[in-house]
Amino acid sequence: ILTLLTIVCFGCHTKSTKVYTEEDITIIPKPKQVTLNPGAFSFTENTKLVALDEATSETLEMLQTNFKNVADWKLEIVASEPASNYILLTHDDSLENENYLLEVSSDKIVIRANDQAGYLYGIQSLQQLLPVEFEGNTLVENIQWEVPNVIINDGPRFKWRGVMLDLSRHFLDKAYIKNTIDQLAKHKMNVLHLHLVDDQGWRIEIKKYPKLTEVGAWRVDQEELHWNSREPIKAGQKGTYGGFFTQNELKEIVAYAASKNVEVIPEIEMPAHVTSAIAAYPHLKCFENPEAIGVPSGGVWPITDIYCAGKESTFEFLEDVLLEVMEIFPSQYIHIGGDEATKTNWEQCPFCKKRMANENLKDVEELQSYFIKRMEKFINAHGKRLVGWDEILEGGLAPDATVMSWRGFEGGLEAAQHGHDVVMTPTSYCYFDYYQGPQNEEPLAIGGYLPLSKVYQFDPVVETMTEEEATHVLGGQANLWTEYIPTAEHAEYMLYPRLAALSETVWSPKDARNWDDFAHRMETQYKRYENQGVNVAKSAFLVTS
Numbered sequence: 001i002l003t004l005l006t007i008v009c010f011g012c013h014t015k016s017t018k019v020y021t022e023e024d025i026t027i028i029p030k031p032k033q034v035t036l037n038p039g040a041f042s043f044t045e046n047t048k049l050v051a052l053d054e055a056t057s058e059t060l061e062m063l064q065t066n067f068k069n070v071a072d073w074k075l076e077i078v079a080s081e082p083a084s085n086y087i088l089l090t091h092d093d094s095l096e097n098e099n100y101l102l103e104v105s106s107d108k109i110v111i112r113a114n115d116q117a118g119y120l121y122g123i124q125s126l127q128q129l130l131p132v133e134f135e136g137n138t139l140v141e142n143i144q145w146e147v148p149n150v151i152i153n154d155g156p157r158f159k160w161r162g163v164m165l166d167l168s169r170h171f172l173d174k175a176y177i178k179n180t181i182d183q184l185a186k187h188k189m190n191v192l193h194l195h196l197v198d199d200q201g202w203r204i205e206i207k208k209y210p211k212l213t214e215v216g217a218w219r220v221d222q223e224e225l226h227w228n229s230r231e232p233i234k235a236g237q238k239g240t241y242g243g244f245f246t247q248n249e250l251k252e253i254v255a256y257a258a259s260k261n262v263e264v265i266p267e268i269e270m271p272a273h274v275t276s277a278i279a280a281y282p283h284l285k286c287f288e289n290p291e292a293i294g295v296p297s298g299g300v301w302p303i304t305d306i307y308c309a310g311k312e313s314t315f316e317f318l319e320d321v322l323l324e325v326m327e328i329f330p331s332q333y334i335h336i337g338g339d340e341a342t343k344t345n346w347e348q349c350p351f352c353k354k355r356m357a358n359e360n361l362k363d364v365e366e367l368q369s370y371f372i373k374r375m376e377k378f379i380n381a382h383g384k385r386l387v388g389w390d391e392i393l394e395g396g397l398a399p400d401a402t403v404m405s406w407r408g409f410e411g412g413l414e415a416a417q418h419g420h421d422v423v424m425t426p427t428s429y430c431y432f433d434y435y436q437g438p439q440n441e442e443p444l445a446i447g448g449y450l451p452l453s454k455v456y457q458f459d460p461v462v463e464t465m466t467e468e469e470a471t472h473v474l475g476g477q478a479n480l481w482t483e484y485i486p487t488a489e490h491a492e493y494m495l496y497p498r499l500a501a502l503s504e505t506v507w508s509p510k511d512a513r514n515w516d517d518f519a520h521r522m523e524t525q526y527k528r529y530e531n532q533g534v535n536v537a538k539s540a541f542l543v544t545s
């Protein structure tokens with residue numbers, strides 16, 4: 001009798017007793033289409049993970065590790081389907097990239113996708129259907145690891161779903177970046193834009209120009225000198241605060257990100273926001289005055305020392321740098337910054353004046369446009385595309401440039417009207433360095449006010465856009481500038497939970513968005529964050545208007 005019972009038990013594993021409702025489906029970002037059916041699938045120690053090929057086996061290994069951690073089960077990965085009690089990942093050509101179809105029934109779970117990203121996102125949704133403790137990755141007893149029976153048909157609204165981390169103003173280490181990549185994948189985001197160069201620090205090893213990191217990556221300790229101090233650091237003064245990534249470390253980050261469907265886009269600022277480079281190689285600016293400042297901790301504004309647009313040596317330097325950058329980052333896009341260039345030096349500089357005369361440029365705006373167009377030619381010749389902040393529109397946009405619109409939506413709109421691709425990152429919805437709750441209760445921030453509810457109202461497509469213009473909107477991105485964000489813990493605080501709202505604005509269908517429904521799902525998402533050990537801001541949630 002006992003043997004018989006055991007056989008029966010193995011065949012039709014544990015029956016669910018819980019009755020699920022729509023309220024129990026708290027996936028963020030909200031899927032395109034969800035159908036809830038009666039019943040549930042219960043994972044057991046004998047649930048099989050079915051991988052028909054190597055690609056799916058990697059994805060299933062993630063699930064295997066999680067179950068090892070939370071249940072101390074070693075779920076077996078097998079190559080063919082058993083009669084029941086299994087999860088299968090299977091290829092489906094009819095689905096678009098990054099899409100997945102997740103079908104949960106009482107005896108099996110099937111995830112269909114056309115690419116690795118689709119499987120990954122199917123698994124992410126599955127994890128969010130499991131009890132929140134699943135995210136904790138620590139052993140939990142007396143819990144039923146079950147998932148309601150559902151059919152979820154899902155895929156992204158936009159193809160660029162990004163976050164930018166500013167590693168210059170404060171350096172954030174590799175562990176934090178990998179952690180952010182994990183979170184991006186959980187939120188079904190797929191772009192990590194790394195701001196590797198700014199006045200306050202050069203963060204990427206360039207073999208041909210070692211001083212960029214020997215000198216340019218270090219400034220006086222941020223504790224001694226707040227970034228907002230107007231005290232310039234003297235040339236030669238030894239910096240104690242900073243850091244940089246070696247090329248190998250960056251390659252490791254790129255590979256890790258790729259395994260989570262995240263593309264890392266490097267930003268090498270030019271022609272401004274480059275005091276760190278100039279501190280290392282003063283010939284890169286127009287006037288080589290002997291009292292050249294070192295790497296500033298910030299705040300000396302406006303910064304007039306920018307790369308000289310007249311000297312050929314500037315372009316040689318930048319091309320050398322970009323060659324090394326393109327070796328590290330396989331991304332289609334290279335971000336060249338282009339923002340906030342104060343061009344007073346260019347107006348005075350004999351080299352710049354000569355360039356303007358030779359190239360028939362009527363003003364320094366056109367000189368900046370010349371600069372960017374020249375860089376674009378170089379980037380295109382290496383099979384890559386240029387993306388830059390919306391200032392690259394001034395003086396004429398480079399022929400194939402993609403515009404990252406930050407000073408509102410206008411730059412993006414203008415670019416789209418001229419047939420250029422656009423990523424929307426307007427300060428009003430996407431600047432995660434802004435306060436997210438009442439100022440007097442929040443840690444010091446740069447200013448502004450961007451609560452969770454406001455992020456949720458973001459829409460990358462401007463209402464007045466024609467259909468054709470809207471096709472040029474690649475998506476949206478949150479920017480985390482770190483002038484006031486000295487630690488990884490603080491960076492987390494600024495990113496979460498706002499990233500949850502942003503993810504929904506770039507993933508979910510516009511008409512699926514509903515604040516009350518989102519707020520309900522966020523209650524569970526908070527528990528997930530807590531289980532994952534994320535330093536999440538509670539304040540953002542309190543403010544609903």
Ligand code: TNX
Pocket residue numbers: 339340389406431433446481482483
């Ligand atoms: C503007 S956005 C900048 C950054 C600052 C940020 C602070 C952009 C392209 N440039 O250099 O860090 O504002 O919010």
